[in-house]
Amino acid sequence: MSYEDWFREDRLPHIFCVGCGNGTVINCTLAAIDQMGWKKEETVFVSGIDCSSRAPGYILTDSLHTTHGRALAFATGVKLANPGLNVVVFTGDGDLAAIGGNHFIHACRRNIDMTYIIMNNKIYGMTGGQFSPATPTGAKASTTPYGNPDPPFDIAKLAIGAGASFVARGTAYHATQIDKLIVEAIQHKGFSVVEILDDCPTTYGRRNKFKSVIEMMNHLKEIAVPVKAAEKMSPEQLEGKVLTGVLYKAEKPEYTTEYAKVIERAKGAK
Numbered sequence: 001m002s003y004e005d006w007f008r009e010d011r012l013p014h015i016f017c018v019g020c021g022n023g024t025v026i027n028c029t030l031a032a033i034d035q036m037g038w039k040k041e042e043t044v045f046v047s048g049i050d051c052s053s054r055a056p057g058y059i060l061t062d063s064l065h066t067t068h069g070r071a072l073a074f075a076t077g078v079k080l081a082n083p084g085l086n087v088v089v090f091t092g093d094g095d096l097a098a099i100g101g102n103h104f105i106h107a108c109r110r111n112i113d114m115t116y117i118i119m120n121n122k123i124y125g126m127t128g129g130q131f132s133p134a135t136p137t138g139a140k141a142s143t144t145p146y147g148n149p150d151p152p153f154d155i156a157k158l159a160i161g162a163g164a165s166f167v168a169r170g171t172a173y174h175a176t177q178i179d180k181l182i183v184e185a186i187q188h189k190g191f192s193v194v195e196i197l198d199d200c201p202t203t204y205g206r207r208n209k210f211k212s213v214i215e216m217m218n219h220l221k222e223i224a225v226p227v228k229a230a231e232k233m234s235p236e237q238l239e240g241k242v243l244t245g246v247l248y249k250a251e252k253p254e255y256t257t258e259y260a261k262v263i264e265r266a267k268g269a270k
């Protein structure tokens with residue numbers, strides 16, 4: 001099989017704007033699951049609502065395109081009903097960190113075995129460029145035309161703090177790296193989070209003086225510093241940079257396994 005066997009070619013043309021990083025993320029995810037040798041009938045993709053969440057519609061497996069911010073609730077139901085399934089969830093920064101913020105922290109805390117792929121373009125792309133909890137301070141959005149006064153979440157740190165057992169970060173520029181990170185995330189037993197710094201030239205780039213998609217991509221290239229390289233850098237050198245690679249990895253009890261034990265105990269108590 002090739003990753004192209006996972007792609008619904010009949011759904012073309014896709015909805016993404018020219019230069020949107022979402023295509024790269026989908027491509028890398030499919031390459032990763034193809035490397036895993038997964039079977040389509042054992043794999044489910046889940047998403048909420050946003051540009052990023054359109055991803056499962058282009059993938060040839062069972063999928064749930066659910067409600068805004070609620071993908072993890074549906075995915076938790078899928079995984080608990082059949083722990084043997086491979087579950088991958090796609091989300092955007094707004095879907096995850098605004099309306100879906102509670103689902104996110106509790107999924108991290110539970111450490112349920114699934115992979116959560118975040119397309120963080122720092123804006124509500126689908127609905128016309130409103131600011132999100134990941135929009136940098138001072139950045140312009142349709143709802144902050146004079147600059148965003150709020151500090152943004154560091155989504156990867158939020159995931160670590162909430163208990164996720166695997167957290168990685170890459171960018172849509174570094175396709176080879178995110179391909180590897182997604183493989184590692186999928187192989188991890190537990191809730192694995194891959195934050196991908198993505199570009200939205202249409203609603204973020206234009207407002208924030210990026211003259212072209214290439215400029216946005218170059219920006220992602222420039223700010224990314226692999227964790228190993230960062231160890232040798234001073235705080236001054238790291239100013240304005242973002243760490244990439246595997247940021248956190250730990251063995252923790254996995255939720256469906258623990259839940260099965262509770263069921264067994266309940267049966268024994270009868």
Ligand SMILES: Cc1ncc(C[n+]2csc(CCOP(=O)(O)OP(=O)(O)O)c2C)c(N)n1
Nearest residue numbers: 050051052068092093094095123124125126
């Ligand atoms: C309950 C509910 N509230 C609001 C919306 C409108 N809505 C759809 S997508 C979206 C935000 C999308 O932003 P993000 O998750 O960052 O995804 P992107 O489009 O940037 O990939 C919003 C507010 C909705 N569909 N449902």
Ligand code: SF4
Nearest residue numbers: 016017020051125200
């Ligand atoms: S609006 Fe932004 S996130 Fe949505 S498809 Fe266009 S470039 Fe991509």
Ligand SMILES: [Mg+2]
Nearest residue numbers: 092093123125
């Ligand atoms: Mg977004």
